[in-house]
Amino acid sequence: MNPLEKKKFKRIRKELLSNARGKVLELGSGTGINFPYYEKVEAVTAIEPSQHMIERSQAKRKQAVVPIEIVQASAEELPFAANTFDTVVATLVFCTIPNPEKAILEMKRVCKSGGKILLFEHVKMENRFLSTLQDWLTPVWKKICDGCCLNRNTIDLLKAHDISVLKVQNYYSDLFIFAEAENKK
Numbered sequence: 001m002n003p004l005e006k007k008k009f010k011r012i013r014k015e016l017l018s019n020a021r022g023k024v025l026e027l028g029s030g031t032g033i034n035f036p037y038y039e040k041v042e043a044v045t046a047i048e049p050s051q052h053m054i055e056r057s058q059a060k061r062k063q064a065v066v067p068i069e070i071v072q073a074s075a076e077e078l079p080f081a082a083n084t085f086d087t088v089v090a091t092l093v094f095c096t097i098p099n100p101e102k103a104i105l106e107m108k109r110v111c112k113s114g115g116k117i118l119l120f121e122h123v124k125m126e127n128r129f130l131s132t133l134q135d136w137l138t139p140v141w142k143k144i145c146d147g148c149c150l151n152r153n154t155i156d157l158l159k160a161h162d163i164s165v166l167k168v169q170n171y172y173s174d175l176f177i178f179a180e181a182e183n184k185k
């Protein structure tokens with residue numbers, strides 16, 4: 001994804017993260033690519049299950065202008081008290097989480113009522129031919145891309161869990177989405 005990252009994703013990440021406020025939780029922070037883009041927030045707690053990724057993300061953590069703590073954990077079992085965070089961020093991660101329903105319930109629990117949920121994800125497309133192609137490719141794609149599901153409908157999953165989706169912007173037709181949502185309790 002490196003060419004896409006440089007050409008387009010960098011700008012999308014910056015715009016998305018400029019909406020983050022207060023205490024932020026980032027799910028599946030990977031190499032820490034988002035860390036330098038946080039500006040007007042109090043602090044960021046990033047969770048990431050892979051020790052290897054946590055080590056790789058230390059360099060980006062040092063570049064950040066806000067305090068960043070990285071905790072080894074999975075989105076399905078967040079080691080935080082209810083109503084801890086003002087904003088939850090997930091970028092290119094809901095496609096990989098094995099149990100996204102459980103992760104959404106956990107995200108709702110630890111995010112304050114009225115808190116922001118900011119997402120940048122690739123999702124199942126509307127076009128029937130393309131979404132069928134995504135279904136067809138997913139089993140192989142999952143094997144070669146660390147469990148990544150090409151056909152996950154993350155926006156519908158949020159709505160099914162009573163999260164108010166306020167804004168969705170599409171990129172590359174509707175393969176990638178940028179979404180702002182509000183946690184309701």
Ligand SMILES: C[S@@+](CC[C@H](N)C(=O)[O-])C[C@H]1O[C@@H](n2cnc3c(N)ncnc32)[C@H](O)[C@@H]1O
Pocket residue numbers: 027028029030031032033047048049050053073074075076090091092093096097098099
């Ligand atoms: C495609 S990478 C995206 C990394 C980063 N968020 C970004 O925007 O580039 C997916 C990340 O999700 C992490 N991940 C996998 N399973 C997870 C889970 N159950 N909970 C949280 N993160 C998970 C992976 O270890 C990996 O770092």
